[in-house]
Amino acid sequence: MNTKTLSRGDVAPTSVSRRGFLASAAAASFVLGFTIPPRMNAAAQGATAEVNAWVVIHPDDSIQIRIARAEMGQGSLTGLAQLVAEELECDWSKVGFDLVSPHENLKRGKVWRDMSTGGSRAIRGSQEYVRTAGAAARSMLVQAAAQGWGVKPEECTVVKGIITHGASKRSTTYGAVAAAANKITPPAQVQLKDPKTWTIAGQPLKRLDTRDKLNGSLVYGMDIRMPGMLVAIPKACPVHGGKLKSFDAAAVSKMRGVKHVLRVDDETVAVVADTFWRAKTALDALPVVWDEGDSAKVSSETIAAKLREGLSAETNFVGNKTGDAKVVLAKAIRIIEADYSFPYQNHAPMEVMSATIRWTPERCEMWGPTQVAEAALEAVAAASGLPIESCMVHPMRIGGSFGRRLFTDYVRMAVLIAKQIPDVPVKMMWTREEDMVQGRFHPVTQCRMRAALDPAGNVEALHMRISGQSIMAYMRPSVMTANGDPFAFQGLMPGGAEMAIGYTFPNLLIDHAMYNPHVRPGAWRGVNLNQNAVYLECFVDELAHATGQDPLVFRRKLMANHPKHLAVLEAAATGIGWDSKPAAGVYRGLAQVMGFGSYVAAAAEVSVTKGRLRIHRIVAATDPGHVVNPQQIEAQIAGSFVYGLSAMLYGECTVKDGRIEQENFDSYNVMRLDEMPEVKVITVPSGGFWGGVGEPTIAVAAPAVLNAVFAATGKRVRNLPLKNIDLGTS
Structure with a gap:
């Protein structure tokens, strides 16, 4: 079996509390009128106890396992939760999940470590430390119960989140001792289970995210709606490396719903309107002149x-x-x-490149799908002109990616557009045609x-x-x-x-x-x-x-x-x-x-x-x-x-x-x-x-x-x- 050394930073909260952070995030979201998906919002609404960075246990014994890797249909969300739950010895029927944000990871000293998802590494690249986190949380919960009873932890057993002291026939639940467990010093080492003994991991369990897809509550990045939100549709030079020479904004600026016609960068123009279709219609009608360069000769x-x-x-x-x-x-x-x-x-994912940005001189927030949440946060900071501490990325579930969202070009583009329309949420979406032509x-x-x-x-x-x-x-x-x-x-x-x-x-x-x-x-x-x-x-x-x-x-x-x-x-x-x-x-x-x-x-x-x-x-x-x-x-x-x-x-x-x-x-x-x-x-x-x-x-x-x-x-x-x-x- 594997033995892993733990540091306090692996499992303990820093000065930024989970509840305080989520409360501020929820407040900001309320101002924007954005609805957080139910499973994420649950942690902010009810009384919870964080046992460590990976495990939050509610008084009703329901459990939120935090997931730092991107879920884009491959099922790693459920697999990672299984690995944590296996070592935690909890009741799988009570397990939910919470998605980690890169700005929170940064504030907490990268306690969730690498958040990138690619190369089939979501599980194999993090299996050891997420299992270690589950085992550490179990140890802390058992010790909290044992201290309350005045007995030795090794005298206690756990089955499906119920801690029992056999000699005295006393038992308690994880939910009852979670708050006390958070005060326990994490163990220096934990013993990981032999995979041959797994009962949760290794099993063909149903995915945790299926219900949200079936009942329509799952919000993908391009589905976001906010009060006052505008929609931006960009168009870049169709010859890669070409330049935007000129465009006639006056030709479309009075079309219905059009709010702005913008130069995004040296390659890209965008139309911003009150709906996707009005922005697209105006963009299609916009006279644009490209400098395609020598690459236009390539076939x-x-x-x-x-x-x-x-x-x-x-x-x-x-x-x-x-x-x-x-x-x-x-x-x-x-x-x-x-x-x-x-x-x-072509990657050709069903969900085209999109990101929703709200920029102010003091803060820039992004809601959108990405395979590299930390790189997306860096891209937001770089394009916004703000320090990274003033930027936030809220990772959304991904409607297919296949490696395309390892790039942050669309994130940068979205920020550059929103920066020209301060204090207004702007959802940038590519058309299918733009998504296909501007692929990687x-x-x-x-x-x-x-x-x-x-x-x-x-x-x-x-x-x-x-x-x-x-x-x-x-x-x-x-x-x-x-x-x-x-x-x-x-x-x-x-x-x-x-x-x-x-x-x-x-x-x-x-x-x-x-x-x-x-x-x-x-x-x-x-x-x-x-x-x-x-x-x-x-x-x-x-x-x-x-x-x-x-x-x-x-x-x-x-x-x-x-x-x-x-x-x-x-x-x-x-x-x-x-x-x-x-x-x-x-x-x-x-x-x-x-x-x-x-x-x-x-x-x-x-x-x-x-x-x-x-x-x-x-x-x-x-x-x-x-x-x-x-x-x-x-x-x-x-x-x-x-x-x-x-x-x-x-x-x-x-x-x-x-x-x-x-x-x-x-x-x-x-x-x-x-x-x-x-x-x-x-x-x-x-x-x-x-x-x-x-x-x-x-x-x-x-x-x-x-x-x-x-x-x-x-x-x-x-x-x-x-x-x-x-x-x-x-």
């Missing part, structure tokens, strides 16, 4: 041509190297070579795969050259190294990395020729693992067929030194019935990868009739180390397949005259319900580590299906999306 074709140059260019950016693959390839008797490509993808796109890449085979069909050397855009060169230049962008090699790293390659080749070279077009890249759900898995897993499948070997048997030989990778692959293969004959006209494909700390694999069954693909079934196997909520894992994997298969089937953003062409869902399609295959999820947690769930399995969906498509048609699909490929007979 998908010119980008592709530059990427092709990178496939054979010299580069010093090496991600994984063993032996000397180039020398072996130069002398090889037989070489298999193939070029692949992966297009731009999954990067475009190409890849050349070359393998040297010996006469027995063994791989002597493999060279994988990736040519394409670097996310980190744009998003976080500080992480760039002498070997370029380390994130470009996700799923291809040496053993020991959380995104390690699952094969052993005697001579291996994986490198990256970086080319960065003007289109802004971003961390799209699963990031670079997606295309890297397609490139590697489809090419390994090519090698198996080129040598006349069964794809599973071929992989087993390469995976002898990678037992965890192999275990999930075997589980998926067994689940699909790989060694049995499929139904007539049905064909199978496999794929595996490691990403975000987890080992994942998929096996797919497809048929292709008259060029029409039908995906019948996918079996997914995952080893995330530990399972916090199996029901949520199943939901996340099925959902990730929707995302990954949509990209494989339809996802493609093209560039013409420097701008993204796909402006709405009529041109950027997603898979429909009748296209969704049956999904079976197999979890094989091996323990000893914590992996992610929300992103890894996206990567294996496409290559498993593409390998099955080859088995069905004899056609190797190397360029996505499939909508551009004729799968009919030659």
Whole structure:
């Protein structure tokens, strides 16, 4: 079991009390006429006792567990609450939640630690300290009860929030001793439970946030209403990096409902009106002149041509190297070579970018969805011109994000607009078209795969050259190294990395020729693992067929030194019935990868009739180390397949005259319900580590299906999306 040292700051309140803080926040919200969601408001309304920063227990024994990570549909809110509740030994039926604000975290010395949510880290990145907080709270509650009875804490037991002293047959509840527990000095160390003994964590419990969604009480960021609120609709130069040259405000300023026509920054203009539709109508009519610059000459074709140059260019950016693959390839008797490509993808969340801001010379507040609450607070402060202590961010629930709200560009824009309209709440919303055009796109890449085979069909050397855009060169230049962008090699790293390659080749070279077009890249759900898995897993499948070997048997030989990778692959293969004959006209494909700390694999069954693909079934196997909520894992994997298969089937953003062409869902399609295959999820947690769930399995969906498509048609699909490929007979 794990032992964790606690400091007082981990669990005790500072001079800013929870009740005082919420009271002031509620007062400010009342002035604005903003309704706090019920679960958040409960803590402000009733008498409560904070046991520590993570646990608040009401006199009626109801419990609020504070959640510092963003909930955007992935279920981490419930999973984190389960981990705290498990160590707390409380009654799960009495558990609710409260969302932490970054300004409160700052005031309390970052007691809730990291609030960012991305990279499938919500649970795995905080599981130890949230479990520790739950265990510490339990210890303090028991000690408070024991002191009241004049007995030793170790003589007491807890079952579902009821503390019992067996010898005297006395019992009490958490709610009765919570206030006293807050005065207890936190324990220096706590013993965390062995996951094998879990009764709350590890169980398929229902989500805590489902009711609010079903009854309509859940307020998303773009749903906010406030008295006197105005709505701002911005429009930036459609060519990334272009400038706003001029606009004719007088042409629309007298239209119904229009209050302001504003220059936001060097790239953006905005119309502010009393309703969304009136602002949008005026913006559509606004004469605007853009300075698009040289990037207006860029197209998908010119980008592709530059990427092709990178496939054979010299580069010093090496991600994984063993032996000397180039020398072996130069002398090889037989070489298999193939070029692949992966297009731009849009995050396309259902909830467009939005934020509501109220700016005064003394204070700036934001209500809105974000994956990086602390970064959003910093963005508010920077754009508002106020010290960070004078700024507040109220994180709202997120209607989809997939990595888009890791950026704070929309937060900055909202503040710059509201700053020009002091003391008025302004809700900035992007139109769907603006959201699509001004995205931060999954990067475009190409890849050349070359393998040297010996006469027995063994791989002597493999060279994988990736040519394409670097996310980190744009998003976080500080992480760039002498070997370029380390994130470009996700799923291809040496053993020991959380995104390690699952094969052993005697001579291996994986490198990256970086080319960065003007289109802004971003961390799209699963990031670079997606295309890297397609490139590697489809090419390994090519090698198996080129040598006349069964794809599973071929992989087993390469995976002898990678037992965890192999275990999930075997589980998926067994689940699909790989060694049995499929139904007539049905064909199978496999794929595996490691990403975000987890080992994942998929096996797919497809048929292709008259060029029409039908995906019948996918079996997914995952080893995330530990399972916090199996029901949520199943939901996340099925959902990730929707995302990954949509990209494989339809996802493609093209560039013409420097701008993204796909402006709405009529041109950027997603898979429909009748296209969704049956999904079976197999979890094989091996323990000893914590992996992610929300992103890894996206990567294996496409290559498993593409390998099955080859088995069905004899056609190797190397360029996505499939909508551009004729799968009919030659």
